[in-house]
Amino acid sequence: MRNIHNWPLWHWHIEISSKCTLECPRCPRSLVPESLVQTELDLNFFKKTFTPELLQQEVMKITFCGDDGDSIYAKDFLNVINYIKHHNKNIQIIIVTNGSYKTSTWWNKLASTLNHNDHVHFSIDGFDQKSNEKYRINSNWKSMMIGLDIMCNNSETFVTWDSIAFKFNENKLNLMKKLAKNIGCDYWQLTLSSQFGSKYSHYNTNGYDEFEPEDKSLIAGNHRFDRQIYNLTNRQYTHNYIQHNKNLYTDIKNKYNEAPHVPLCLIGNKGLYINSKGKFFPCCWVAQRFDHQESYWTSSEFDLRNNTLNEVLNSDKWTELFDSLLTNNSFFECGLKCTSKVVDSNYATSW
Ligand code: SF4
Ligand code: SF4
Secondary structure (H helix, E strand, O other): OOOOOOOOOOEEEEOOEOOOOOOOOOOHHHHOHHHOOOOEOOHHHHHHHOOHHHHHHOOOEEEEOOOOOOHHHOOOHHHHHHHHHHHOOOOEEEEEEOOOOOOHHHHHHHHHHOOOOOEEEEEOOOOOHHHHOOOOOOOOHHHHHHHHHHHHHOOOOEEEEEEEOOOOOOOOHHHHHHHHHHHOOOEEEEEEEOOOOOOOHHHOHHHOOOOOOOOHHHOOOOOOEEEEEEEOOOOOOOOOOHHHHHHHHHHHHHHOOOOOEOOHHHOOOOOEEEOOOOEEEOOOHHHOOOHHHHOOOOOHHHEOOOOOHHHHHOOOHHHHHHHHHOOOOOOHHHHHHOEOOOOOHHHHHOO
16 A cells, blocks of 8 residues: 555554444534444445555554544444454454444444454443433433443453543542443543533533533543543553554654644544544544634545545645644644643553
């Protein structure tokens, strides 16, 4: 594969579907519903974009998680996972899902296709139907627990129960961790979000933010998020790519030594992003459908439905992006997320 900008082709982050049955209030699909297009990528798109050669020679990890949607609702999702594993069973597949409304037959098919290289994250912020649907609106506890049980107990795959700290669960964090252990999860992960009224005033509807924890130590200290990860079993997930990231971070840090940014998109910890319309972006942050990004990302030349991967990745447009990162005159999200003030070795090497 021609790769004149040295994109880290080893990790891809794919929004296979912009569909979801839920309405989480801080999800882009709820925040900017006007421009949401419900669509998905099919098996033919994957066959055309991710050739057997690319899967066997370059790709080490594929993360399925969307800005706007949940992967499990893509019609071809199981076929796509089968296709990837058929060509390279060692590729690490990461799936982030709310886990609602799929049958035990569907989960068993997924369980039999994934292996010990893979990891499924269930996003569960409650401890029963009533508490979970306070934020995960329209979620379905019963079907989530069926999926969680099958993935924990009928597959080699690693499973994490992911919780975000909110006001409604801040006194029940230990209970969720205990439930995760009891059902057989390998990890419980607590995410400290920054998406609260004390950091972004537009979340203060009615003068306050109903979701913001009272315990301020449960809010992220930066503009991204903080994570606490607890191992619940004697199995340890192997992050094959950590050393790879560290080496790339050192190279990129040296190259951008005097610049105000350290572009994570050249390292790969976040993954090169393809959205559900088949458009390529350097990361999921710059793909979000917020007004301040629209003018940069309307170009049709990044559309993988009409251009080859070779054409998109080797476009001259990317030289402009990286030149702009050497000055202060860069995209808003890059200035926030990849400023050298926040990017250190840990930030640049974890997901
Ligand atoms: S489950 Fe994920 S994709 Fe669906 S509404 Fe919630 S955050 Fe958005
Ligand atoms: S925010 Fe900008 S510099 Fe950072 S990973 Fe995304 S595109 Fe690259």
